[in-house]
Amino acid sequence: MSDVAARFERDLEARASGRAPAPGGDAAALAVAGRLAGADLAAESRVKESLRVRLLARARRQAPGCRPPWRFRLPAGLAGALAAAAIVLLLLRPRAPAPPTLPAPAMMVRESSRPASRRPLPAGAAARPRTKRLTARAEGVFLALPAGSPFEARRPVSGGSPFMTVTGHRTDTPRGRAVVWELDGATYMLEDRSVRIEDLFVKPTL
């Protein structure tokens, strides 16, 4: 096979230099090779000119005279090592201790909106917590409360201002930042979550 191939190569070279191949060669194979070599496949390109313009503009920008003095190229290995070191430093950066947080999936609500001072407490009831934790399963943006839960809207004390100022603190939850504050022995949390459109709407599919 290698003899035939070598002969074919010699015939190809002869034809490429304008000489006639020696008789007895594989004329059909030479014709196929000639067809393939003569096919101008590059004529199909639709980007040849636009690519040339774009790349030459880039080449001019990259030319040594056009390069700003503060731009220099680091060796590839050094650049990679610096990038890796930066990532490691970011990962090892000490974080500020997070303030104590409440369990995120739970929602704290007051059991009653009436001021405690108006309700006579039975003996021994002082230690009873005045708030009830409603465990709620997180479902996307909203928390699902059990049906019939004793949640009441907080109304202002009669004669008082409907607004009040409380002091809270910022904290981090697994789902984002939150502000936690306490009021009348109950803890409240306002979460700041990123919401996607898919969390709010269901895309119907047939």
Place this chain on the structure above:
Amino acid sequence: MLSQEEKSRMPQPDGPQDFASIYDRYFPRVYGFIRSQVGDPVEADDVASRVFERVLDRLASFRPERGAFDSWLFAIVRNSVRDHFRARRWRALLFRDDAPEPAAREPAAVERLLADEERSQLLRALQELDERGREVLGLKFQAGLTNRQIAEVLDLGESHVGVLVYRAVKKLQAALGGPI
């Protein structure tokens, strides 16, 4: 007059004018090779764009003493074509509706895209070859490399390349419907 070997050992290009001369000189050969491998002309344009971007980025790293410019260039071209096929396989795996078949395998698409029936026939026949055969034919007859340069690009022996070229030509002949 410079020999083919001397021509291919070009001095290291420096500056946009050199890149322009490289582009003008090599684009037909580079694109011809890519087109002989990639079935779809639009995809071939994408691959050619990536090739010349890489060439521009890496031109400063070319060292004439390490080898011929043609071998260096077509090693980049070959790797870009392989990257293209690898990416297409991944796309086909990830997105099942992304048709993995190149358009040129569909005769009707070729007829629409290629006005030249001769080119159309050749491209269809090339798609019937195995990857190696298509590669050596593209490097030999579209890129215009010598067997020695093909051997450098493919990391094979020169005589082995001669055998591969001859076999691939015979397969192409059969695919074109001619007598073997």
